[in-house]
Amino acid sequence: MIADLFNTFQLSDLPLSNRMVMAPMTRNRADGDGNVTPIMVSHYQQRASAGLIIAESTTVSPEAVGYPFTPGLFTDAHVSSWLRLTNAVHSSGGRIFVQLQHCGRVSHPSLQPEEASPVAPSPVRPAGKAVTYAGMQDFVTPRELMLAELPGLVAQFRHAAALAMRAGFDGVEIHGGNGYLIDQFLRDGSNRRGDAYGGSVGNRMRLLNEILDAVGEVWPVARIGVRLTPENSFNDMVDSGPQAHFEYIVRELGARGLAYAHVLQGDMSAKPSVVDYRALRACFAGTYIANNGYDLARAKQAIANGEADLVAFGLPFLANPDLVRRYRQGLPLNTADPATFYGGGDAGYTDYPFFPGEEASAA
Numbered sequence: 001m002i003a004d005l006f007n008t009f010q011l012s013d014l015p016l017s018n019r020m021v022m023a024p025m026t027r028n029r030a031d032g033d034g035n036v037t038p039i040m041v042s043h044y045q046q047r048a049s050a051g052l053i054i055a056e057s058t059t060v061s062p063e064a065v066g067y068p069f070t071p072g073l074f075t076d077a078h079v080s081s082w083l084r085l086t087n088a089v090h091s092s093g094g095r096i097f098v099q100l101q102h103c104g105r106v107s108h109p110s111l112q113p114e115e116a117s118p119v120a121p122s123p124v125r126p127a128g129k130a131v132t133y134a135g136m137q138d139f140v141t142p143r144e145l146m147l148a149e150l151p152g153l154v155a156q157f158r159h160a161a162a163l164a165m166r167a168g169f170d171g172v173e174i175h176g177g178n179g180y181l182i183d184q185f186l187r188d189g190s191n192r193r194g195d196a197y198g199g200s201v202g203n204r205m206r207l208l209n210e211i212l213d214a215v216g217e218v219w220p221v222a223r224i225g226v227r228l229t230p231e232n233s234f235n236d237m238v239d240s241g242p243q244a245h246f247e248y249i250v251r252e253l254g255a256r257g258l259a260y261a262h263v264l265q266g267d268m269s270a271k272p273s274v275v276d277y278r279a280l281r282a283c284f285a286g287t288y289i290a291n292n293g294y295d296l297a298r299a300k301q302a303i304a305n306g307e308a309d310l311v312a313f314g315l316p317f318l319a320n321p322d323l324v325r326r327y328r329q330g331l332p333l334n335t336a337d338p339a340t341f342y343g344g345g346d347a348g349y350t351d352y353p354f355f356p357g358e359e360a361s362a363a
Contacts, residue, residue, distance in 0.1 A: 005300050006328050009051060009310065011287060012222030012259050014170060016051035016095060016310075019303055020324055021262075021289055023312040024054045024099040024173070024227075026070060028343040034059065034072030036081035041088050042350045046321035048094030051310065054173055054225075054262070055085075057101045057180075060160035062113050066103025066180070068133050069343060073098065073160045079167045086168035097171040097225060097259075098164050100157055100215075104181030105142035105190070106235045108132050117143040121185045121207075122192040126236035147195060150207065153181075158214035171223035171259055174211060178227075178264075179235025182208050186228075186249065189238035201245045205252060212256065221257050225289075229264040230275050243275050247283045254285035262289040262312065278307060296327045322354045331355050 009016045029040050044053060059065050059072045072078050082098070089096045105120035108130035112118060120142035129136040145153070157174070164172050176182040184190040185207045191198050197206050208226070215224055230246040231239070239245060250261055261284050266273040281288050290299075290308035299311040317323050319336035326333055332355075340348020 003303050003306070005296075005303050005311065006324075011052065011095075011310075013220075014095060014223070014259075017049070017093070018051040018324055019310045020051050020299075020327070021291075021310050021312040022047050022050040022053040022317040023291055023314040024056045024175075025314055025318060026056045026067065027318075027341065027349060028067060028069040029345075029349060030069050030071040032069065033077065034065070034070065034075075035077055036071055036085050039346055039350050040071075041085045044085055044096070045088040045092050045094075046350065046354075047317055047323070048089045048092035049322065049324040050094065050317065051324075053089060053094055053096040054312070055096055055098045055169075057099050057175055058160070060100050060102055061156040063116075063119065064102035064107075064156065064181075065111050066107035066118075067131050068111070073100065073163050073167065074156070079163050082164075082167035082169070090168070095170045097173050097223075098167070098169045099173040099175050099227065100160050100164070101175035102153070102156070102181040104184050106130060106139065106179060108137055109140060110134065110137070117141070119143050119145050119149075120181070121145060121190060121197065124190050124192060126179070126190075128236055144193075147197075150197070150210070154207070154210045154214045157211045158218060161215040162218045165218060171225065172215060172219060173225040173227055173262060174208070174215065175227050176208055177229030178232060179229075179237040182211070183229065183237060186245075187237055187239040187242075188245075189240070201248050202252075204245075205249055208249075209252070212258075222259055224258050225260040225262055226253055226258060227262045227264075230280070231271075231273065232264055232267050233271060234268050243279070246275070247280055250280060250284040254283065258286055260287040260289050260310070262291060265290055265292045268292070281307060319352050321352055326355055 006018050009019050107118035109115040110132045123144045125141040126139045230242040265277045287309045289310045291312040302308040315336045319334040337348045
């Protein structure tokens, strides 16, 4: 039997109603303390028909913050606010993981406790600008993390993962992509270290492995996923050999028995891809989530050909809370409004309409 996008899927021990994943999308709708707001609860509940929701990037400590109005998961208040959201998703039949991250060098002193310098594997200043409460400001040269600080950093992820369990999530995704701290360690354009955390790809992966070991102390390994972006240049990221380096990384991850590898295929910019993702997918012994610019036809083909087990959709889910129904029934889609992507209120967030009909409320 040929697999289909709308088939049920068994994600480790977790049954999913279909193979469509709502990708994590930062929309800067949390409050100033990193707590989930009521409109966030509504937004996610509206999209509960996705086989799996991966909630937006969620910071693991005050030092991990890199943007205004993004959610956190390091206080009891954060737990309480997220619990309202996960309960709402579950009450509508959905499944939801949370994506845990540390922004590293792409933060800004104005976002850091006591206006400290952001941290990174190496003091390499990225090109570009940070998003701050005062507007766009130039990135600064980050402070290189000392060896003695790394166990504390790992502990931040473990603590956030433990709070995620209290907050009612079905699992956690470790954000190892998009130019944030773990990705900064993984890729040699940003990691210039000469110690056990730099140099070879195995060394550069050491921090991710330690984080996964720590998170695995509080979560079953089958409920832990990892996000990777082998060639995404976002946040001024480069790597000298993404094919070989990330084939090594996904092989190592596959040996762990993780819930999944969630891979952004290609670059979010218009740059042509240099990675063979079919070869990369073949290196991973486990569930593979494909991401980046998929439409219905391409997603169905990827599932049918075995190029992916699940497919993540971003903007289509943002603009269409009932995307599963629309794709299944061949209905027209709403168009996303870029002017409302970041910050603000209900507009462009909870007010995208369901398609009219008796199934609209349940998608």
